[in-house]
């Protein structure tokens with residue numbers, strides 16, 4: 001209809017011309033009559049020719065259409081064939097009419113307008129036929145050529161590798177994000193294929209605003225409300241105290257120990273007996289043979305035959321095991337004076353017995369707490385018995401067994417006739433523990449004489465040995481059954497052993513053989 005309207009608007013000469021051409025050679029007989037207007041017509045034709053030069057875009061669009069429909073080649077050919085045939089027909093007709101090719105092009109232009117639509121429609125129809133009702137394929141086929149070609153080229157370029165394809169199609173920032181994500185999670189994580197989904201992921205999440213209410217902030221509370229303020233201040237103080245208290249205890253424990261000033265007598269004792277951690281060169285200079293397997297026993301140049309020369313005759317005797325008791329009924333009858341060695345498990349009770357007598361292997365020792373599980377009686381000559389007690393506190397033993405031997409120890413130290421002294425052994429490094437205090441109270445109650453002996457002095461610095469001795473002396477100075485001074489020994493190095501012997505030998509002083 002539009003075309004028809006346009007035609008009506010054209011000048012008369014053109015109207016005639018178009019009407020002739022549109023009729024396709026209906027007016028063949030009138031050709032000779034029109035020769036007079038030939039020149040004018042030619043001019044017009046040349047003008048028209050200029051105007052009606054074929055649009056190259058149209059041609060290329062046809063070509064692209066061919067590419068686009070690929071498999072629709074036949075149809076396209078058919079269509080194009082029809083067109084070409086119709087064009088040819090026109091050419092012939094127009095040649096016959098005017099003998100000029102330019103005229104044909106004008107016609108072609110008109111035909112383009114007329115044939116473009118049916119061509120498209122027919123190609124779509126063909127596609128529909130080809131793919132039946134499968135919507136997908138049809139849609140794929142009918143995609144805009146630009147997008148399809150772009151995607152195809154991309155796929156070709158990257159092969160089927162999804163990753164690369166994604167990276168290419170996504171924004172560079174998203175690509176970076178993906179790279180970093182992949183680095184993080186390895187290649188396990190799969191990413192959404194959708195660009196939209198990817199874009200959603202890439203969007204930085206909005207941080208939620210969290211308003212924290214300070215329970216102690218009373219800026220928006222009524223100041224004249226005294227209860228509120230009091231409550232708040234009380235709570236504040238309580239919290240502060242709670243926070244400070246454990247630190248105070250910790251600090252004070254440590255600080256208290258560091259603040260201890262040992263008495264000059266203790267300090268000289270530590271130095272004279274080479275107590276505490278010492279360097280080998282220091283011991284060698286003092287005349288100790290550090291290469292000996294047995295403890296040096298604080299005697300310069302001591303050898304294995306030194307036992308015969310022990311200063312206290314009672315400790316020169318042979319050490320003999322004679323009884324072991326797990327229950328009070330199996331305790332041997334009291335006879336000669338007894339010295340018992342009590343203390344926590346693994347504190348070095350059994351080792352001290354060996355060290356005092358210089359007889360290694362008679363009393364069994366172990367680095368496993370809870371090795372001694374019965375009261376073991378050793379005879380040291382006719383005048384003295386040494387008693388090795390099981391330890392208390394942590395031990396590798398069943399709770400029931402442990403409880404049994406702890407009860408036995410308590411019974412022994414509180415009721416045993418002939419028990420002259422209990423050597424309460426304390427590890428120099430750790431000091432006194434609640435269980436030690438428990439036993440002390442028990443012995444105090446039953447007026448059992450006891451002497452504190454610091455063991456393993458070689459594990460701490462000499463000054464700390466002195467501090468520990470001073471600390472214990474201070475805490476137990478009001479106790480009545482305690483025998484002063486606090487002794488310090490090392491079964492490993494033999495430091496302080498001789499002094500302990502001297503102190504213990506006093507027990508046998510008034511004993512008649």
Ligand SMILES: Nc1nc2c(ncn2[C@@H]2O[C@H](COP(=O)(O)OP(=O)(O)OP(=O)(O)O)[C@@H](O)[C@H]2O)c(=O)[nH]1
Nearest residue numbers: 346347348349350351366367370371372391491492
């Ligand atoms: N460094 C050092 N280690 C020691 C000393 N005395 C003993 N030991 C070690 O401490 C561990 C325990 O020694 P024991 O004599 O068996 O201790 P215990 O008190 O009899 O232990 P229980 O029988 O389990 O109650 C062993 O490995 C000893 O070698 C010492 O003076 N210095």
Ligand SMILES: [Mg+2]
Nearest residue numbers: 349350371372
């Ligand atoms: Mg033991």
